[in-house]
Amino acid sequence: xxxxxxxxxxxxxxxxxxxxxxxxxxxxxxxxxxxxxxxxxxxxxxxxxxxxxxxxxxxxxxxxxxxxxxxxxxxxxxxxxxxxxxxxxxxxxxx
Numbered sequence: 001x002x003x004x005x006x007x008x009x010x011x012x013x014x015x016x017x018x019x020x021x022x023x024x025x026x027x028x029x030x031x032x033x034x035x036x037x038x039x040x041x042x043x044x045x046x047x048x049x050x051x052x053x054x055x056x057x058x059x060x061x062x063x064x065x066x067x068x069x070x071x072x073x074x075x076x077x078x079x080x081x082x083x084x085x086x087x088x089x090x091x092x093x094x095x
């Protein structure tokens with residue numbers, strides 16, 4: 001299993017809208033058969049900063065399967081244009 005951690009930073013004035021978009025979009029991530037779990041959290045010190053954490057069956061399931069699927073486009077649609085730059089995304093494995 002691999003955990004994807006992605007950090008999104010809202011554009012100024014779009015903090016709440018990004019949070020709501022993440023909540024809507026995360027349902028599409030959860031529909032992928034290789035997704036084990038998915039959740040999002042909001043930073044207390046910087047309310048425009050959100051962390052998405054998704055456990056995938058493998059790195060390939062995320063990078064090759066999900067990112068090239070229609071579900072990826074559906075996940076990103078509610079948050080498109082609401083965050084700065086590309087999100088910081090890293091993958092972690094139990095040590």
